[in-house]
Structures are given as structure tokens and as C-alpha cells.
Amino acid sequence: MRKEDIDYTLYLVTDSSPAILGDRDLNHVVEEALEAGVGIVQFREKKGDTRELIEKARALHQITKKHNVPLLINDRVDVALAVGCEGIHIGQDDMDLATARRLLGEDAIIGVTVSNVEQAIEACQGGADYLGIGTVYATPTKTNTKDIIGTAGVRNILDHIADAGYTTRSVCIGGINASNVQRVLFQSNGIRKGLDGVAVVSAVVGAANPKAAALHLLSLLKRPPPFSSDLQRKSQALSETEALKPDLLPLIGPVIRAVHETTPLSHNMTNLVVQNFAANVALAIGASPIMSNYGEEAADLSKLGGALVINMGTVNPDGLANYMKALKAYNEAGRPVVFDPVGAGATTIRREAVKTIMAAGYLDVIKGNEGEIKTVFGDNKEQQRGVDSSSTLSASDKASLVRRLAHREKCVVVMTGKTDYVSDGIFTWAIDNGTPRLGEVTGTGCSLGTTISAAIASRQADRVTAVIAAMLHFEIAAELADERPDVSGPGTFIPAFLDELSRIRMDTASGNLSCVCDIQEKFGPAIFEFDKVISTTRKLLLSATHLRIPIFVTTQNRARLGDTVSELQPLLAQAGDLVRADLDKTRFSMWLPAIASHPHFSSSSSGGAGADATTSQPPQSSEVAIVGIESHICVTQTALDLLNAGHSVYVIADGVSSTRKEEVGIALARLRQAGAVVTTSESWLYELMGDAAIPEFKAIVNVVKETAKETGAALQGLLGSKI
Numbered sequence: 001m002r003k004e005d006i007d008y009t010l011y012l013v014t015d016s017s018p019a020i021l022g023d024r025d026l027n028h029v030v031e032e033a034l035e036a037g038v039g040i041v042q043f044r045e046k047k048g049d050t051r052e053l054i055e056k057a058r059a060l061h062q063i064t065k066k067h068n069v070p071l072l073i074n075d076r077v078d079v080a081l082a083v084g085c086e087g088i089h090i091g092q093d094d095m096d097l098a099t100a101r102r103l104l105g106e107d108a109i110i111g112v113t114v115s116n117v118e119q120a121i122e123a124c125q126g127g128a129d130y131l132g133i134g135t136v137y138a139t140p141t142k143t144n145t146k147d148i149i150g151t152a153g154v155r156n157i158l159d160h161i162a163d164a165g166y167t168t169r170s171v172c173i174g175g176i177n178a179s180n181v182q183r184v185l186f187q188s189n190g191i192r193k194g195l196d197g198v199a200v201v202s203a204v205v206g207a208a209n210p211k212a213a214a215l216h217l218l219s220l221l222k223r224p225p226p227f228s229s230d231l232q233r234k235s236q237a238l239s240e241t242e243a244l245k246p247d248l249l250p251l252i253g254p255v256i257r258a259v260h261e262t263t264p265l266s267h268n269m270t271n272l273v274v275q276n277f278a279a280n281v282a283l284a285i286g287a288s289p290i291m292s293n294y295g296e297e298a299a300d301l302s303k304l305g306g307a308l309v310i311n312m313g314t315v316n317p318d319g320l321a322n323y324m325k326a327l328k329a330y331n332e333a334g335r336p337v338v339f340d341p342v343g344a345g346a347t348t349i350r351r352e353a354v355k356t357i358m359a360a361g362y363l364d365v366i367k368g369n370e371g372e373i374k375t376v377f378g379d380n381k382e383q384q385r386g387v388d389s390s391s392t393l394s395a396s397d398k399a400s401l402v403r404r405l406a407h408r409e410k411c412v413v414v415m416t417g418k419t420d421y422v423s424d425g426i427f428t429w430a431i432d433n434g435t436p437r438l439g440e441v442t443g444t445g446c447s448l449g450t451t452i453s454a455a456i457a458s459r460q461a462d463r464v465t466a467v468i469a470a471m472l473h474f475e476i477a478a479e480l481a482d483e484r485p486d487v488s489g490p491g492t493f494i495p496a497f498l499d500e501l502s503r504i505r506m507d508t509a510s511g512n513l514s515c516v517c518d519i520q521e522k523f524g525p526a527i528f529e530f531d532k533v534i535s536t537t538r539k540l541l542l543s544a545t546h547l548r549i550p551i552f553v554t555t556q557n558r559a560r561l562g563d564t565v566s567e568l569q570p571l572l573a574q575a576g577d578l579v580r581a582d583l584d585k586t587r588f589s590m591w592l593p594a595i596a597s598h599p600h601f602s603s604s605s606s607g608g609a610g611a612d613a614t615t616s617q618p619p620q621s622s623e624v625a626i627v628g629i630e631s632h633i634c635v636t637q638t639a640l641d642l643l644n645a646g647h648s649v650y651v652i653a654d655g656v657s658s659t660r661k662e663e664v665g666i667a668l669a670r671l672r673q674a675g676a677v678v679t680t681s682e683s684w685l686y687e688l689m690g691d692a693a694i695p696e697f698k699a700i701v702n703v704v705k706e707t708a709k710e711t712g713a714a715l716q717g718l719l720g721s722k723i
């Protein structure tokens with residue numbers, strides 16, 4: 001067999017010690033593993049006379065030759081020469097590579113154990129055929145290992161040898177089994193070089209059914225892990241300089257809407273103090289909370305399409321065992337896990353708990369304050385006081401730390417603080433939202449984890465967008481609550497915050513928006529039935545305020561043509577933060593970049609940038625009502641741009657006009673043909689409500705009644721020319 005054809009995917013290393021082999025026959029075990037598809041075998045025997053070793057190795061060689069699979073001998077060049085097998089594996093304390101090569105010749109396969117970059121470069125330089133990189137995890141099979149390097153250590157070695165220009169085949173070894181093999185491979189692979197496979201001893205030799213065990217390992221090795229998403233893999237394929245920084249803002253609204261529409265399960269393993277608040281936050285954002293700290297339940301819960309939050313707030317041995325069970329269940333189900341290492345650096349117990357959890361499974365998001373993230377990174381020399389959030393790092397150091405941790409763990413890392421930092425290991429974002437008030441009530445940090453879990457459950461294929469959307473939803477709601485006149489302290493803040501979380505969701509989810517186009521003072525004398533346009537717009541603004549429909553306003557060249565007419569100003573003031581934009585423009589269309597990229601407008605025209613690749617959700621679109629002037633210029637161009645971007649457009653016929661009345665009918669006919677709905681203000685309002693049982697019905701009917709005379713006049717004055 002040519003060296004380049006060797007299949008390293010599953011590399012079997014033997015061990016005849018009773019603790020591993022038990023009463024099984026080694027030849028039989030190896031035969032079964034070969035039948036399953038093991039591509040290379042190493043005879044590793046720490047006890048026995050040379051003659052005995054040679055005999056055993058010869059017997060094994062007969063078996064491996066039948067399967068056309070190379071047999072290597074661990075440490076012993078003499079045994080390999082005596083048997084005439086394909087090669088050897090040597091460690092750092094064994095015969096040096098150059099001597100082994102001289103004795104065995106160029107055709108022999110020689111593998112070298114490496115546990116750091118220097119050893120790896122030296123082995124590659126010296127002509128090793130492959131590297132055995134380890135020890136990944138501590139293992140009872142080999143207790144005299146020197147360095148436990150984890151997947152981060154493997155990845156570092158792979159990246160460095162790739163940078164040095166080597167393509168030497170590589171496997172990793174130490175504590176690898178079916179429960180972690182996919183994660184080991186996923187997290188070990190460097191950007192420029194991946195592993196060729198994994199080497200195992202006990203996972204096959206110690207298995208009751210070695211063939212089934214090897215088949216299972218191979219099937220896991222050959223398919224992507226359930227927690228890796230297309231997007232994640234895509235971003236790993238990009239080098240940092242090649243990657244284009246994605247514009248996330250247009251994707252935020254669709255995430256909030258996706259949570260509302262899919263009601264994902266947010267499974268929280270958290271402490272009693274915050275359970276109630278976190279559950280209320282989950283409900284406010286549209287998720288379905290379950291507070292269960294019992295690990296056994298996770299196997300069932302993980303199959304319900306949600307996400308898990310592990311909040312280490314009150315860690316104890318039972319809790320830790322439960323976290324591990326739940327983590328395993330969610331990893332196996334391919335559902336996301338958010339890890340909140342509360343107080344990670346406060347005690348030795350917590351530092352150890354972090355290590356145990358990190359080694360036990362794959363975490364999609366790690367969220368913590370500066371001290372916690374430093375501890376998770378393994379770089380916290382300071383003693384954390386409780387769950388304190390004091391800061392010693394500069395902004396750029398914080399950004400660098402979250403990026404390095406996210407890169408190392410192949411996940412999304414969030415460092416909370418006055419400014420939050422979020423990274424997917426390639427890009428890093430700073431978020432300056434939120435209010436100090438969040439720090440005055442208990443459970444806000446934990447419930448941010450809950451919010452993130454719901455978002456990521458709904459948008460697993462785009463984890464970083466989901467995380468940022470959740471953070472913006474949470475922090476902007478807090479800001480809005482804090483600004484409310486009825487909020488005077490932490491007690492009044494909590495209900496207001498829950499209300500604002502819910503309100504943002506409802507506003508975003510409704511998908512109904514209104515556009516007020518260029519209704520300006522200077523147009524007054526020139527526009528046909530201008531007063532009717534104003535009265536219909538008043539009616540719409542009043543109704544939009546009751547129904548909490550976001551409003552977008554523009555003016556054309558405000559300096560020359562004046563502001564939006566004074567009759568509408570009190571209504572815009574009353575609408576308050578529902579006026580999402582009030583922009584001046586020179587372009588005729590209202591579809592300005594600031595409006596097109598607003599979270600309320602998804603990127604539906606871009607072929608699904610806002611869609612979830614895993615769930616194939618259709619792109620999101622909004623239903624937009626337009627009033628204003630002039631119907632054949634700015635209104636027409638706005639409507640066409642909105643249609644083009646995939647939104648539904650309602651042109652309110654009793655709320656649009658032009659200088660010459662003849663233009664109006666032609667413009668509306670054209671827009672109808674282009675796909676817009678041409679309708680009346682009253683028809684649109686009743687369509688919006690849908691049901692007389694909605695709480696806002698009475699208020700809207702009052703508006704309709706109060707404006708009945710103006711509506712009649714507007715219909716008479718304007719529609720005669722249009723329909």
C-alpha cells in the first residue's frame with residue numbers, strides 16, 4: 001500500500017492489559033475492527049519478552065495483511081524489523097526519528113508522538129509520516145502522559161505546521177470515544193489544516209462488541225457533528241482577510257420574529273432565585289420556558305427543538321452531574337447549548353466545574369463577564385469576588401480575548417459589561433446598549449442567557465446573528481423601560497422591562513409598518529386636495545399609535561420645502577418611539593439605506609440572507625401602508641422599491657395625491673399592476689384588526705367615528721380622480 005493511500009480516519013492502537021482487553025482475544029478484536037473499516041493498526045504492548053512480542057505481532061500482521069491495512073509497532077524498531085511489518089510509532093523518549101528511519105528505510109511508515117508545536121515542527125522536518133498529537137484528554141489507558149493539551153492544543157499544532165508549510169498526516173489521541181469524537185474533530189481542526197483521523201485504544205479494544213464500536217465511531221467520524229452548522233463551517237473555510245464582515249442589522253428583526261413565530265423551548269438549568277424572572281423573560285420574548293435542573297429529563301427535552309441554558313450559579317456535585325447529562329443529550333440531539341459560567345473564577349470548585357463542563361461537551365455560546373471569560377480562557381490570575389463584574393482589560397484586549405476564545409472553542413463568545421463584546425472567532429462586535437438599571441435587579445444576566453437560547457434555537461444556522469439579535473432585543477427593551485416616566489427604581493423597572501420586551505416582539509412580529517411620504521408645508525398650495533391627504537394621515541397615525549405600528553417618515557429637501565406639516569406634528573410626538581425614522585432625503589424614494597437596513601425590514605429580496613438554512617424558513621416580509629405625496633413620483637418609487645425588496649405594499653388611496661389630479665389615477669393603476677394593493681384607510685384598518693375581539697378594537701372604532709366626516713370628504717375629493 002502506498003503511504004498516501006493510508007486511511008487514518010480510525011487508527012486502532014492495541015492494549016492487552018486485562019483492564020482493557022478483559023478476556024477477549026486480541027487477534028479477534030483486531031480482526032473485527034478491521035472488518036468495520038479501521039485503516040491502520042498499531043501493536044502496543046508494554047509488557048512481555050521480545051520473542052513473545054514478535055510472535056504476537058507476527059500473528060497480527062497476518063490479519064492486517066489480509067485487510068491490506070498497515071501494522072505498526074509501538075516503540076520497538078527491532079520487533080518491527082523482525083516481523084517485517086509496515087512501520088513503527090515512536091514517542092519523544094524513544095529512539096530518535098533519524099536513526100529509526102536509517103534502520104527501517106524510506107518505505108517504512110514512521111509516526112511520532114507530539115504534544116507541542118516545537119516537537120511537531122521537528123517531526124515534520126525530520127520526515128515523520130504522521131503525527132500522533134496528544135494527550136487530548138486524560139485517560140486511564142495511559143497514566144504517564146505529560147501534557148493534556150485539549151482540542152485547543154491540537155488545533156494550535158495543526159495551525160502551526162500548516163503555516164510552516166507541512167502537510168504531514170495527523171491523528172490525535174487520548175480519551176477519545178463515541179461521546180466526544182465528533183466534537184474533538186470539530187474543535188481540533190485548524191483553519192488551514194484538519195486532522196486525518198483519531199487514534200483510540202479503549203473505545204474499541206475495551207468495547208463489548210469491538211466491531212460495532214468501530215463501526216459506530218467511523219459513522220460518527222464521517223458525518224458532520226449535529227452542532228456544526230453550514231454557516232459555521234463556511235466561516236471556518238474563510239481566512240480572516242478573505243471574509244467579508246456581514247451586515248447583521250437587517251437580520252435582527254427576522255430573528256425576533258422567528259422566536260415569536262416558532263415559540264422555541266428554552267430549557268433552563270439555573271438557580272431558584274432567578275427561575276421565576278427568567279421564565280417571565282422567556283414568555284415576554286415569545287419563547288416557551290421550562291426550568292428543569294434534573295439531567296435525566298434532558299434526553300426528552302432536547303428532542304423538542306429548543307435550546308439549553310446551563311447557568312452555573314449555584315454549582316454543586318449533583319448539579320454538575322445533571323449539567324453533564326443535559327449537555328450530552330443536547331449535543332446528541334444537535335440542539336444548541338448556552339453556557340453561563342457564573343462566578344467562574346470565584347472558587348477552586350467553580351474553576352474545576354468550568355473545566356469539567358467544557359471537557360464534557362460542545363457549547364454553542366459561552367456568555368460571561370470579564371472575569372468569567374478570562375477564567376474560561378484559562379487566563380485569570382485574579383481571584384474573582386463572587387459574581388462581580390469588575391474590569392481590568394482595555395476595550396481592544398476584551399475584543400481580542402472573546403475572539404480568541406471563540407476561535408479556540410469554535411463557538412460564539414459573549415463578554416458582558418458596559419460595552420458587550422460578541423465574537424464568532426472571526427469577527428467581533430461591540431454592543432453599547434443596555435442600562436445600569438439592569439445591574440440593580442437580580443437575574444438579568446441569567447435571563448439574557450435565556451433570551452439568547454430562544455434566539456439561537458430559532459436561528460441555529462446563524463448563531464452569531466441570533467446572539468446579537470437577542471442581546472439587542474434585551475438591552476433596548478431595558479433602555480426603553482428605564483426611560484419610561486412610570487419607572488422610578490428597580491421595583492418599577494422589572495414590570496416595565498417585561499412589557500418592553502414583549503412590546504418590541506409584538507411590534508417586530510406584526511410585520512405591519514406605515515410610511516408617511518413627504519407631507520410638507522411648502523407643498524400645501526400646489527397639491528390636489530392636500531388637506532384630505534393630511535386628514536387621512538392623521539387618522540392613520542392615531543390608529544398606528546393604538547395598534548403600535550411602527551412609522552417611518554420622510555421629507556424631501558426639508559431645508560427648502562419645510563418640515564412635515566404642523567397638523568401632523570402633535571400626532572408624531574404622541575406616537576413617540578413608534579416613529580422609527582424621520583429622515584430628510586433628496587432621493588425620491590423613501591427606500592433610503594437607513595430605512596432598508598432597519599430591523600423592521602428584513603432582507604427578503606436578497607434571496608434569503610435572513611432565512612435559516614437549517615429550517616428553510618421563507619424570507620420575512622412586512623406589510624407596509626403608504627400615504628403622502630406625490631403619488632406619481634415619491635409614493636410610486638417608494639412602493640416599487642418596497643415591492644422589489646419583497647414586501648407587501650398597501651397604497652392608501654384616500655391618503656395620496658399629486659399636483660395634477662390626473663397623475664394620481666395613473667400612478668395607482670401602475671402600482672396595482674406592479675403588485676401593490678390599492679385600498680382605503682378604513683379598509684386597511686379593519687384588515688389590520690382582523691377581529692372585533694382584539695383589545696384595541698374600541699379605540700380604533702372611536703378614531704373611525706371621530707374622523708368619519710373627514711374620511712367622507714377625502715373619499716369624495718380624492719377617489720373620484722383615482723379609481
Ligand SMILES: Cc1ncc(COP(=O)(O)OP(=O)(O)O)c(N)n1
Nearest residue numbers: 074089090091092113132133173199
Ligand atoms: C498514534 C499514537 N500516538 C501517540 C502514541 C503515544 O506514543 P508514545 O509517546 O511512544 O507513548 P507510548 O504509547 O509508548 O506509551 C501512540 N502510541 N500512538
Ligand SMILES: Cc1nc(C(=O)O)sc1CCOP(=O)(O)O
Nearest residue numbers: 134135139141142175200201202
Ligand atoms: C497510547 C496513548 N498515547 C497517548 C498520548 O497522549 O501520547 S494517550 C494514549 C492512550 C489512549 O488510550 P484511549 O484511547 O483508551 O484513551
